[in-house]
Amino acid sequence: MNPDLDQLAHMATQADSGAAEIDALARGPELDENGQPVPVELTPDYNHEATAAVDLFAALAVGYAPKCASVWTDAAKERTAQALAPVLEKYGFSFGGLPPEVTLLVVAGPLLWQSSRIVAAQINEEKRPAPTPQSMEQGAPAPATAPNMQNPNGPEILQHAQVKLYESQR
């Protein structure tokens, strides 16, 4: 027995890690009994997963409420992703395991929502009555303003241009 050597098992394992990767690459993929490559189960990159998740959520929030863009800054997203990564790792959660329908809903949902609002606004705009030729000729003057005689320091009172004509004849 050599107690000095007994302490080197961990060091040997670490030293061989790089060589093991090279050997795995040199071997190529493992083949099943049919000669087909056996899929390799890769450990998810949780930092990447967390960053993608936060980006997705931020896009979701900003898509629904564009004012959220001021909240989900790049720095805020990075901090959140750093905090999320160990949680994903703890529970072994990977977005790669989500059904594609859910991913589609999350990605396309905000876009569809904003699109529907824009379309609705355009429909309402088109429903407004078109301006008459007469109003076009008169130029439909904008409401005039008149000083608030009861309270000179108060806000100006909106006054129709035709009313103003009557006042000038008094």
Next chain:
Amino acid sequence: MSHSGNSNGAKVIAIMGSTGCGKSHFLRSMLAKRKRKRTLIWSPKEAIDNYAGLYPGSVVVTTAGETLAALKAAGKGEFHLVFRPRLNRKADEAQFGAVCKMAMLARDVTFIAEEIHTVTKPSWAPDGWSELIMMGRGYGAEVFGLSQRPASVDKDFFGNVSMIHCGRMAYDDDAKAVAKALGVRPADVLGLTGHQWIERDILTGKVTRSG
């Protein structure tokens, strides 16, 4: 009277020279002077050098784990291991450091490292190699370091050798590096041809040249 200096320093021999200058021949002549019962050889060009044929019963290993297991199995008995690395710098450096450490702690091992410029750099070497060179004597280690590119070998190695043997060199920078260690002019090294050599015993300072 024993020499001064670090009494724990291993018996370290540097063998430098271009390919085909006779490094391996010199090494084998050194090894033939007495029987070695415990050898560990780092052999990147094993397919060509065939160190496994040097000692009967040699075992070729390719991982630090295999090396450790073999050393533990051998205990204080005889063993002959040849480590064949993959010629991938990063992986080889890690394994070389570990194997050096094992060679030291296994005690009374003759460690031979071929092409050490592939696992050390002029200003860096794996910790295990540095420890073996500096403290190996206390563990009964004997070390032979070989390279055809001494300019690319860690400088501390030359600072700890007890003897240096040099054949002809192909490049100026290699000739300068080894000439400095030999204590001769670079032109003397560059002037070597064929199987000519220069050797210096660091302990006595005696410089010997081939005839």
